[in-house]
Amino acid sequence: MTTTFPEKRTAVITGAGAPRGIGRHVARTLATAGWDIAALDIDAESVRQFADELAAETGRTVVGIGVDIADKDSVESAFEVIDRELPPVLAEVNLAGIASPHTIFELDDETFDRVMAVNAKGTLFMMQAAATRMIEAGTGGRIVNTSSITAFDGGGTFSKTGYAAAKAAVLGLTRGGARELGKHAITCNAIVPGPIDTDIMGGKLTDDRKAGMSADIPLQRVGQPQEVAGLIKFLVSEDSSFVNGDSVFIDGGKHMV
Template sequence: MTSTFPENRTAVVTGAGAPRGIGRHVARALTGAGWDVAVLDIDEASVQAFATELAAESGRSVVGIGVDISDKESVEAAFAIIDRELPPVLAEVNLAGIPSPHTIFELDAATWDRVMDVNAKGTLFMMQAAATRMIEGGHGGRIVNTSSITAYDGGGTFSKTGYAAAKAAVLGLTRGGARELGKHGITCNAIVPGPIDTDIMGGTLTDERKAGMSSDIPLQRVGQPQEVAGLIKFLVSEDSSFVNGDSVFVDGGKHMV
């Protein structure tokens, strides 16, 4: 099933509250590509302020909504606002997540549950809500999830075993979603970032630390949020209509080392 997206369409982007995060770059890239956007984050004040700013600079309809993606009722309440205030949802980008620097012996039940709830269960709840609307709309759609190089290498300085497990679960959700939703014209893909200069890491990184992290990256540098945003813009576009169930690395070649 292939279809042409309607002119008026909405992309939902989670994790858009952090000023130096990937989510804001994605939202800007998508408004520039003709999408109206719902930006979601647990930090309601931050994401609402950003929505006002982005609407003014882009001329698109942008709504900022506070949401706890690990709570299904919170997710459904957010989508009820989107249904009321924006055009139909045809793209959904899951960027919200939390790190976990705990080693395998430091992981207790509460920490494990929180890391899995936000990174994996939250992704599932967002996929369910978005896909339901895409199926009802009949135009297909795009879902992009965020895994991590950590799912493959087991982690490093900033995130370790719990985070690796949660991001590996995201890969399974992506492939399952691709298989089950494909008949509705909905593609589901994952991005696999390596070290990216964002608030999670970049805010506390010195140039020396960045150089150290870059030593095993063929491009010899960490990535920038806008480089991830460019990939996501393609994956939610009509041009990516036959890309499905993939895990696309955006890590400067780190996964090859």
């Protein structure tokens, strides 16, 4: 069934605290499009400051919440705040993640467990909390997860095996979520970014690093966070109601399926 979204609705966005991350661009784009925002990040101070700034800028209700998405109790506590202070959750965007530059022989148990916990288990916990509320409200909804081109090519100039494994797991979570939640008019899709100009790849990209990363991209450049935000804006909209279980590449043509 198709769904018409109510005027008052909330988008939950993880990873919204980093000044040079994608999350802030997504939050700003969706707030401008009429969504109220729950901005989540492990850096509570940064995300709360950003929430105050975005609320003043857009006139929307924006709540900043500190959360460790790898901790199920922390996720549930965050949603209790959302339930109390914001309209119903109709969109949930999983952008929080950590990279891993370790090769297969450098990858110890502790590092691998943390990479999987944040990128994969954290995605699962957020999906569970958001979908539960969407089903209870009977509103339908949108879930957008963040995988990576690394899940397909096994690693790049920075993130390697552990990150590739975690981001491949995100694709499985997305497809399973799409199959199980579709009957509730909840779509679940993944974005698959190539190199994007953020700090996740070991800090701010220099011109030399950008040139190296874009050498095999047909558009001959790295992507910008606002371009990812534009794609997510579509995927959480009513217009995307028949897009489900997909892996949407945003990589300038680096990986063509």
